[in-house]
Amino acid sequence: MIEIDGATKIFGDGADAFTALKDVSVTIDSNEFFTLLGPSGCGKTTLLRVIAGFIDPTHGTVQLDGENLLDLPPFKRPVNTVFQSYALFPHLTVAQNIAFGLEMLGKPKAEIKSTVEEMLELVKMAPLADRKTSEISGGQQQRVALARALAPRPKVLLLDEPLSALDFKLRKEMQLELKRLQHETGITFIFVTHDQEEALTMSDRIAVMNAGTIRQIGGPRDIYDHPAERFVADFIGDTNFLEAELISASGDTAQIKLSSGKEVQARANPDGANAPGTVTLAIRPEHATLGPAESGLLSGTLSDVVYFGTDTHYHVDVDEGGKFVVRRQNQPEQTQSHAAGDRVGLRFPGGVSQVLRD
Amino acid sequence: MTDASTLRARGERRTRILLLTPAMLLLLLAASGPLLIVLVYSFLTPGAYGGVEWIFSPKAWFNVVAEVDFFTDELVFADAHLTVFWRSIKLSLITMLSCLIVGFPTAYFIATRPAGSRDMWMLLIMIPFWTNLLIRTFAIMELIRNQGTVNTILMAAGIIDEPIQMLFTEFAILIGMTYVYLPLMILPIYASMERLDFNLVEAGYDLYATRWKVLRKVIFPLVKPGVVAGSILVFVPCLGAYVTPRVLGGGKQLMLGNLIELQFGQLRNWPLGAALSLTLLAIVMIALVFYVRAVGKEDAGHGH
Numbered sequence: 001m002i003e004i005d006g007a008t009k010i011f012g013d014g015a016d017a018f019t020a021l022k023d024v025s026v027t028i029d030s031n032e033f034f035t036l037l038g039p040s041g042c043g044k045t046t047l048l049r050v051i052a053g054f055i056d057p058t059h060g061t062v063q064l065d066g067e068n069l070l071d072l073p074p075f076k077r078p079v080n081t082v083f084q085s086y087a088l089f090p091h092l093t094v095a096q097n098i099a100f101g102l103e104m105l106g107k108p109k110a111e112i113k114s115t116v117e118e119m120l121e122l123v124k125m126a127p128l129a130d131r132k133t134s135e136i137s138g139g140q141q142q143r144v145a146l147a148r149a150l151a152p153r154p155k156v157l158l159l160d161e162p163l164s165a166l167d168f169k170l171r172k173e174m175q176l177e178l179k180r181l182q183h184e185t186g187i188t189f190i191f192v193t194h195d196q197e198e199a200l201t202m203s204d205r206i207a208v209m210n211a212g213t214i215r216q217i218g219g220p221r222d223i224y225d226h227p228a229e230r231f232v233a234d235f236i237g238d239t240n241f242l243e244a245e246l247i248s249a250s251g252d253t254a255q256i257k258l259s260s261g262k263e264v265q266a267r268a269n270p271d272g273a274n275a276p277g278t279v280t281l282a283i284r285p286e287h288a289t290l291g292p293a294e295s296g297l298l299s300g301t302l303s304d305v306v307y308f309g310t311d312t313h314y315h316v317d318v319d320e321g322g323k324f325v326v327r328r329q330n331q332p333e334q335t336q337s338h339a340a341g342d343r344v345g346l347r348f349p350g351g352v353s354q355v356l357r358d
Numbered sequence: 359m360t361d362a363s364t365l366r367a368r369g370e371r372r373t374r375i376l377l378l379t380p381a382m383l384l385l386l387l388a389a390s391g392p393l394l395i396v397l398v399y400s401f402l403t404p405g406a407y408g409g410v411e412w413i414f415s416p417k418a419w420f421n422v423v424a425e426v427d428f429f430t431d432e433l434v435f436a437d438a439h440l441t442v443f444w445r446s447i448k449l450s451l452i453t454m455l456s457c458l459i460v461g462f463p464t465a466y467f468i469a470t471r472p473a474g475s476r477d478m479w480m481l482l483i484m485i486p487f488w489t490n491l492l493i494r495t496f497a498i499m500e501l502i503r504n505q506g507t508v509n510t511i512l513m514a515a516g517i518i519d520e521p522i523q524m525l526f527t528e529f530a531i532l533i534g535m536t537y538v539y540l541p542l543m544i545l546p547i548y549a550s551m552e553r554l555d556f557n558l559v560e561a562g563y564d565l566y567a568t569r570w571k572v573l574r575k576v577i578f579p580l581v582k583p584g585v586v587a588g589s590i591l592v593f594v595p596c597l598g599a600y601v602t603p604r605v606l607g608g609g610k611q612l613m614l615g616n617l618i619e620l621q622f623g624q625l626r627n628w629p630l631g632a633a634l635s636l637t638l639l640a641i642v643m644i645a646l647v648f649y650v651r652a653v654g655k656e657d658a659g660h661g662h
Contacts, residue, residue: 054560074563087561091579100575101565152566 002028002051002156002188007060009046009212020046021057022212028190030065030155033182035191037199038209039235044192047209048158051190052081064155075104080149081158084165086141088133094144095120095129101152119147122181139170146178150185157182159191163198175202196236200224208232225284228270229357233282240288240324242281242298246355249274254355256281259320262297265350269357280356285327287352290314290338296345300324305340316344400632408626418629422637439617439634446614447641449528449603450596453535454543457592458585460536461543465584466577468544469551480548487541495605498534499525502606526608534602539595543588550584551577586653593649594642614638 009021021043028034036044049055051062053074062069069077080101088097098119102112120126123143128136133144142162149157159178163171179202182189193199199206200220207217208231216228227233230241247255247263254268256279266281268274293299303323304315307330314326324346338344400418402410425436468479486494501507502524509521524530554577562572578585600615607613612620614634621631 052564054563074560075566075568079564081561081564083557083561085555085557087555087557089558089561089576100562100567104566104568104571104575148565 001030001065002190003061003063004028004047004051005061005063007047007050007057007062009043009050009055010058019212021050021060024060024212024214026207026214026217028188030188031186033179033189033191033202033204035193035199035203035206036209037193037196037206037236039194042209043212044194044209045160046212048081048160048190048192051156052079052158053077078155079158080152080154080156081160082145082149082162084160084162086145086162088141088144088148090133093130093132094125094136097133097144098147098151100148105152115151119151122150122184123147138165139174142166142174143177146181150181150187153185154187156188156190159189161192161194163193164195171198178202200236208235210235225352226267226270226354227282227356230280230282233354233356238285238325238327240283240285241356242283242322242324242353244279244281246274246276246279248276249355253351256353256355258297259318259322260298264297264348264353266353266355267351269355271357274355281353282356283324283348283353285313285325286311286329288324288326288346288348289328290316290326291345291347293343293345296347298324298346300344300346302338302340302342302344305338314338314344316346318346396632396635400629400636402629404627404629406626408622408628410628415629418627418633421627421630422633442612442614442617443637443641445528445611446597446638447645449531449535449613450593450599452532453539453596454589454593456532456536457540457543458589461540461547461588462585465544465547465551465581468548469554470556476552483541483544486537491538491601492605494538495534495602498530498537499605502530502533525606526610528607528611530606531599531603531611531613534606535596535599538602539592542591542595546587546591547581547584550581554580582653586649590646590649593645597642597645598638 004027005025007021007024008019011018011020024043024047036047038044046055050057051069053069053072056070064078069079089100092100095116098116099112102115107115116129117126120129123146125140125143125147128140133141136144142165145162162178163174166174175198178189178191191199191202200223203220205217205219206223208215208223210231216223216232218226223232224236227236227239233239233241243259245257247257249255249268252268252270254266254274255263256266257263290296290302298318298320300316300318302314303317304313306313306315309330311327311329314328316324316326318324326346399410401414401416403413403415403417405411421436422439423436424433426432427434464483468476468483471479499506503509504521504523504525506525508524509518512518513521524533558576558580559572562576567575597613598615599613600619603611603613603616604619607616609616618631618634618638621627621634
């Protein structure tokens with residue numbers, strides 16, 4: 001279990017000072033696939049490097065299973081990193097790269113040999129064991145980097161955007177592969193990415209970061225369906241934002257009055273004060289449906305119908321102002337029921353809309 | 359069509375030969391020519407007032423390693439020459455090592471500075487290199503002579519009672535040559551160090567390598583080409599060094615360069631000078647072959 005408490009990192013000083021991490025606290029369980037998700041410059045890599053030991057935080061503590069990690073230099077931490085650039089040693093072969101950590105730990109020769117073979121099998125690189133790292137492809141280098149970091153059996157594996165250099169198809173493959181490896185080895189993975197899809201498909205939990213702070217922590221479904229604030233809702237997936245009025249809230253439901261005057265139930269903000277007043281609602285495009293104008297919660301005019309293959313996006317100009325997008329999955333032999341210019345009504349079931357924190 | 363392409367290939371080859379001609383001519387005249395003259399001279403008889411007489415004699419080559427005793431006419435080893443050979447090789451090796459010991463950390467230091475200030479550091483290394491060799495040598499002399507800076511300070515501080523004799527010793531030559539040839543070590547090491555991906559250093563730390571292990575197992579193997587080049591660049595001119603041993607060794611601690619100069623100058627034995635020059639060349643070549651082979655073997659040893 002990793003416990004990070006109040007981690008703050010300030011680079012430089014005086015007028016040039018830049019706060020890369022602002023009072024970050026998070027607890028990551030053993031054997032968890034934990035993802036740090038955020039745009040570039042949000043501090044996710046800095047946090048990773050603090051755990052690895054390449055950066056000392058200005059304030060705060062980092063503990064691994066109750067042991068203070070900050071007292072240990074990087075080479076004494078039971079933590080290994082898969083670098084974004086892989087950082088494979090070009091003067092060593094694939095097998096020697098994987099053996100490096102074990103040799104540095106002074107493991108017996110026989111154990112090193114068997115572990116290296118096991119790792120080569122695990123990442124399916126056994127036939128290329130004696131190649132130089134410059135003689136294998138990007139995807140293969142990725143696997144070697146993974147095997148090298150896993151070989152010493154660290155308690156925690158840090159992965160710094162390891163898939164960003166791979167092409168689309170290979171990335172898909174490696175996503176599943178990583179999940180499999182995490183499952184098989186039982187090692188805690190801390191994965192850094194700016195790719196929301198990667199985060200959603202692989203993680204047990206995601207921490208969405210922005211400007212050096214963690215904005216929300218939760219499971220992929222939680223984060224996607226119930227974003228706590230506008231940044232999270234906007235960063236992950238597409239979202240419709242509606243200005244509305246909160247009438248009352250109890251527990252995790254809130255009674256909302258829309259700009260059309262109609263009322264609907266929404267999810268109350270998980271960690272905000274749900275005081276009556278003006279709030280922002282977030283609704284995912286696929287959670288809303290189109291119907292006759294008079295029966296909708298909101299009514300408007302269809303301005304665009306965009307066909308995407310798997311689904312179709314309907315762009316609606318809402319009568320009370322603002323735009324709304326509805327996404328419907330395309331079915332075979334479905335006839336186009338709406339066309340640009342039609343009057344339509346927007347419907348969404350109670351509880352799918354989410355009240356955002358201001 | 360085949361005809362056309364053969365014709366074109368032939369034309370291209372002619373152009374290539376034409377383009378190579380100036381360089382080949384220059385090499386022939388400026389490198390092989392003088393060497394050939396030296397080789398021919400080494401098999402001639404010394405002239406009474408310098409120069410050579412055109413009479414074939416292998417005596418000069420003979421004299422490189424042996425001499426006829428002046429009193430007994432017995433054949434003995436030219437141990438004076440051998441002493442000089444040995445001193446040259448020994449001092450060159452030690453200079454190479456001390457340049458490496460000082461130059462490697464320096465190159466590392468410069469390569470790890472922010473990109474903007476690296477040029478400034480390199481300039482500081484290069485400025486002495488652009489200064490006249492004689493002036494630099496005399497500057498070292500000023501530092502280490504008996505009434506020089508070092509002795510004066512040590513005596514004023516009460517650490518020593520009388521000056522330490524540093525000038526005109528092998529130590530003085532060593533200091534001088536290390537100082538003079540240091541940039542030749544730093545430059546190639548810095549060049550390979552600058553290309554080093556410092557992510558690899560982090561990867562080393564991450565994989566449980568201590569600082570020393572990272573240096574030995576990651577940094578050193580990757581900058582080895584620079585170390586090899588630097589060592590050769592220092593060792594070769596050291597072997598033939600003339601000015602530094604002359605000024606700082608005071609004519610007592612001869613090195614090969616001085617011995618050769620002596621033959622062409624005061625001793626008026628041009629054939630022996632020529633033979634000694636070629637011996638020097640041979641030592642350099644043999645040393646290089648050994649060095650490169652040793653380094654190459656270590657490389658191969660990295661495999662399974």
